[in-house]
Amino acid sequence: MLDLIIEGGTVIDGTGAPRKACDVGIRSGRIAQLGDLRGAAARARQDAAGRIVAPGFIDVHTHDDRLLLDAPQGAHPKLSQGITTVITGNCGISLAPLLTDNPPAPLDLLGDDAWRFERFAGYLDALEAGGPALNAACLIGHSTLRVRHMGRLDRPATGREAERMAQDLAEALEAGAIGMSTGLYYPPARAATADEVIAVGAPLADAAGIITMHIRDEGDAIEDAMREALHIGRELGIDTVLSHHKLVGRSNHGRSVQTLAMLEQAAREQSVCIDCYPYNASSTMLLASRVRQSDDVLVTWSRSDPSAAGKSLFRLARERNLDPEALAQALTPAGAVYFAMSEDDVERILAHPLTMIGSDGLAHDQSPHPRLWGSFPRVLGHYARRRGLFSLETAVHKMTGLSARRFGLPRRGTIAAGNFADLVIFDEAGVADRASFEQPTEVSAGIDAVFVNGRLAWGHGRSWDVHAGHVIRRRAGAGQD
Ligand SMILES: [Zn+2]
Secondary structure: OEEEEEEOOEEOOOOOOOOEEOEEEEEOOEEEEEEOOOOOOEEEEEEOOOOEEEEOEEEOOOOOOOHHHHOOHHHHHHHOOOEEEEEEOOOOOOOOOEEOOOOOOOHHHHOOOOOEEOOHHHHHHHHHHHOOOOEEEEEEEHHHHHHHHOOOOOOOOOHHHHHHHHHHHHHHHHHOOOEEEEEOOOHHHOOOOHHHHHHHOOHHHHHOOEEEEEOOOOOOOHHHHHHHHHHHHHHHOOEEEEOOOOOOOHHHOOOHHHHHHHHHHHHOOOOEEEEEOOOOEEEEEOOHHHHHOOOEEEEEEEOOOHHHOOOEHHHHHHHOOOOHHHHHHHHOOEEEEEEOOOHHHHHHHHHOOOEEEOOOOOOOOOOOOOHHHHHHHHHHHHHHHHOOOOOHHHHHHHOOHHHHHHHOOOOOOOOOOOOEOOEEEEOOOOOEOOOOOOOOOOOOEOEEEEEEOOEEEEEOOEEOOOOOOOEOOOOOOOOOO
């Protein structure tokens, strides 16, 4: 007897293969049977006639370390767009292992009151004990390690400090972390050299861990920054992901032609891929240097002036008779959305075969970038259906099968017998993002139902408090096969 049959739907299985009419039978959280299941016995049936049935989406670029602890409301932005698995701890920022009540920017993107995990294993255990709403595979952040082990951050780590960080990484990998992230762009890690990252990252090689990198520069010096990141990945001999690939600043528009060619070249010799969010505006901490490169800047939060959230920095500067960079300085600590990319670059990068989809959503911002709520439906609705950038099968592959393979998530990302029953049912004609820069927390349209490990986690326009997620540990452990 099956627990559930999703019947009458059209399956897009996540491998990139063409769709086919197929019922999906679920038992004990797994996909048990595929095919014509009209005669099969089941405790429940879900009608998917006229709908697409796809693997649950994998958000490969998140800062959801803390959101996962705030289940179930916390997971609302994720489940509502069909996401069933997240990769946490990107850009050098992980919530563990660090005890502090005063995290330096950009660590404060995760808030300042949740830094209570002395060990990475403690974080994973807390996640598992709470029963996360989503599956999570977790990275440890190089910047978090720097803050933990170094008094001053404006210099490279000493050999002794790098050793201590490597020790923490080894421990985290042992506990189940899937790899390490870096954020050499950001102040806490700007003084780190490639040699430091290679020394700290040494344990990744034996554990077959992955490294994801927010590279040192995404503007004028992007090619040098990519060369550095590729060098680090090559030296460590591990799978490498360059995060949220983009070209910032008007003078760099169009350069994705070169950067993508460079990646293709590198991909012949090493395992490398990229992720991308489907918007031509970025979001991170408010930095004066970034204001200069932007056509407009929206404040997403500000500790010193919360009333600035959701407003244009340039307009506020005019109203207050201040230079925009001086105002940015006065508003910090703060976050911002920057309009500084070209749509042509965004489309070229999204369409590239090495590109996976990641939201980079910032769940704790007062007025967040709409990517937090809309990324995946936007790729399906705007870029696949309206713009015709790729087929729906390719769009789904970029958010499921490709991602699971690149991040080494066993039995996820494709619809096949024996796989975990992470599934999304959506309306091909109606799926669309509704979150905008003005209304950033609008729920997307066209996502009918979302199952996490076989249990309904989103349906009838709301999320269900089922705590069905697993912690996906790289080593054999509770959450894994
Ligand atoms: Zn980043």
